[in-house]
Amino acid sequence: MSGKDFESLEKVLVTCLPEAELTEVRRLLFGKQLKNLNLPQSAIDAAEEQDFDLKGYVFEASPEQLRPPRTVRVGLIQNKIVLPTDAPVLEQITALHKRVGEMVEVAAMCGVNIVCFQEAWTMPFAFCTREREPWTEFAESAEDGLTTRFCIQLAKKYNMVVVSPILERDEIHGGTLWNTAVVVSNNGNVLGKSRKNHIPRVGDFNESTYYMEGNTGHPVFQTQFGKIAVNICYGRHHPLNWLMYSIHGAELIFNPSATVGLLSEPMWPIEARNAAIANHCFTCAINRVGTEYFENEFTSGDGKKAHHDFGHFYGSSYVAAPDGSRSPGLSRTRDGLLVTEMDLNLNRQVADKWNFKMTGRYEMYAEELKKAIQHDFKPNIKE
Numbered sequence: 549m550s551g552k553d554f555e556s557l558e559k560v561l562v563t564c565l566p567e568a569e570l571t572e573v574r575r576l577l578f579g580k581q582l583k584n585l586n587l588p589q590s591a592i593d594a595a596e597e598q599d600f601d602l603k604g605y606v607f608e609a610s611p612e613q614l615r616p617p618r619t620v621r622v623g624l625i626q627n628k629i630v631l632p633t634d635a636p637v638l639e640q641i642t643a644l645h646k647r648v649g650e651m652v653e654v655a656a657m658c659g660v661n662i663v664c665f666q667e668a669w670t671m672p673f674a675f676c677t678r679e680r681e682p683w684t685e686f687a688e689s690a691e692d693g694l695t696t697r698f699c700i701q702l703a704k705k706y707n708m709v710v711v712s713p714i715l716e717r718d719e720i721h722g723g724t725l726w727n728t729a730v731v732v733s734n735n736g737n738v739l740g741k742s743r744k745n746h747i748p749r750v751g752d753f754n755e756s757t758y759y760m761e762g763n764t765g766h767p768v769f770q771t772q773f774g775k776i777a778v779n780i781c782y783g784r785h786h787p788l789n790w791l792m793y794s795i796h797g798a799e800l801i802f803n804p805s806a807t808v809g810l811l812s813e814p815m816w817p818i819e820a821r822n823a824a825i826a827n828h829c830f831t832c833a834i835n836r837v838g839t840e841y842f843e844n845e846f847t848s849g850d851g852k853k854a855h856h857d858f859g860h861f862y863g864s865s866y867v868a869a870p871d872g873s874r875s876p877g878l879s880r881t882r883d884g885l886l887v888t889e890m891d892l893n894l895n896r897q898v899a900d901k902w903n904f905k906m907t908g909r910y911e912m913y914a915e916e917l918k919k920a921i922q923h924d925f926k927p928n929i930k931e
């Protein structure tokens with residue numbers, strides 16, 4: 549069975565393991581068992597009709613005496629591109645708006661308060677090609693481009709915060725391109741944007757050909773439902789990136805991604821989950837699905853044959869909690885909507901138990917890092 553035919557680890561476990569072993573294996577692999585979230589039948593029917601995976605889970609926290617629960621429902625959407633990569637640009641964008649718009653409608657039926665889409669969700673992940681045209685034509689203004697206007701409509705219609713990762717064209721700065729997440733509040737105001745801080749230079753991820761390292765730092769957006777931040781894709785390999793969003797107060801960090809099986813799949817279940825544990829917050833990892841075919845062949849600079857695709861984007865979107873528990877992943881092969889309900893009080897409860905922030909010794913590391921980045925730095929090796 550090839551990577552793109554293998555639906556999910558979770559499915560194999562459920563199919564192959566006896567009940568008692570399954571409980572233990574789940575405890576070890578996923579942490580505390582989560583309750584299933586009761587989703588309305590109308591949403592289940594709509595997901596089936598529209599052919600996407602719909603799953604729902606609950607992360608609980610202990611009741612407190614002084615604080616009421618801070619319950620929020622989060623929706624993660626993973627999807628294939630809809631039209632072939634050589635279809636006219638506007639048609640591709642419009643088809644993706646339609647598909648994802650329908651999935652957001654189902655998220656609304658499920659009571660979702662904050663929804664996040666995958667990285668560069670309005671386009672094929674064409675950066676492997678190194679060609680500029682037509683891919684740069686997918687770039688839009690973060691403030692008032694077609695896609696942001698579409699997200700504003702969704703936000704207002706469903707009273708939902710929308711996190712929309714796009715290829716941004718920044719007309720104020722000479723038409724510069726950025727890889728950017730736009731955050732639209734549930735009343736339809738653009739709260740701001742967060743640009744991708746770390747650009748991959750690995751495999752076919754030739755993104756440095758297109759845009760630069762982000763210059764927006766580590767913004768955290770105060771929404772009606774909690775403080776959120778967006779760490780885009782390759783940023784998840786950088787523990788300091790997660791840390792800084794958390795230091796700025798993020799309670800929930802989204803990681804909209806586009807990544808392929810042969811490159812990163814063994815790392816995928818670990819990185820966002822580890823960040824949730826290390827930073828006493830929730831993390832939400834989202835990956836696209838499918839194989840995207842490009843008309844012109846490209847090489848990977850590894851002596852191997854030229855090819856027309858990037859490989860299989862393996863989906864598997866999931867949510868991780870600060871106590872180390874995580875939801876099962878969505879399918880590796882199908883579009884999907886993952887709905888999780890979490891009580892954000894869990895963040896402080898876990899922080900008070902494990903004290904990673906209190907014991908972090910940031911002053912020591914700040915001092916040592918300041919020295920380590922100097923050109924004449926001498927490593928502390930005793931001989």
Ligand SMILES: NC(=O)NCCC(=O)O
Pocket residue numbers: 667748753780781782783805806807808811812
């Ligand atoms: N889109 C992106 O940054 N991909 C890089 C590969 C990875 O981080 O798995």
